[in-house]
Amino acid sequence: MPILLIASTAVADPVEDITAAARATFDGMPYVRTVDRIADNCGADERVSEQVAYCTSRNLILMAKSAREQPETPYLIAHAYGHAVQVRHGVADFALGQIRRRRDEEAMLRGLVERQVDCIAGYLVARAGLAPMQLGDLVTEEPLTDIHWGRDPLRLGPALSIGLGAREDWFLIGQAGDLAACAQGEFGAELLLAALKP
Known part of the structure; x- marks a missing residue:
């Protein structure tokens, strides 16, 4: 009697x-x-x-068990990694310096930071080989308007709304696969490109 081998496919985990x-x-x-x-x-x-939240002082992304199967979680994780890229490779320090010098422009500067983070998130989704994601298909309201990154104590981290449309636009730009396109005003892509592993 012939032995049938059945190939098992691993379930993808975004x-x-x-x-x-x-x-x-x-x-x-x-x-x-x-x-x-x-x-x-x-x-x-x-x-x-x-x-999902990124604890910069521990360099750790926290994900609640309840979020594991939510359709927006891959985006949230990619967004947290976008913040990690900025923190670990000098963009966050530069941005903080600008914010401290230009307090009257803080909301605009933080908005540039968030747009770049969403672009990096899209870039990582593309690098992961995942199918393109439309943020509007995953959520009905803008995500991440609450505190979602910062040092310990995380409760003191920044919170900002840039609008669902802006988040979706920059997430899609990143998914096109060109990290240089993630430049945002004075927050250029030079530090990001220099940080890429060979």
């Missing part, structure tokens, strides 16, 4: 794919830790995103 892509593309990238809840980790409280 979170793991994005993590692998981020770590293969840039040095110093965090791992994702699944937690029961974001609050009470890295000084987070109820003001911090309930789904």
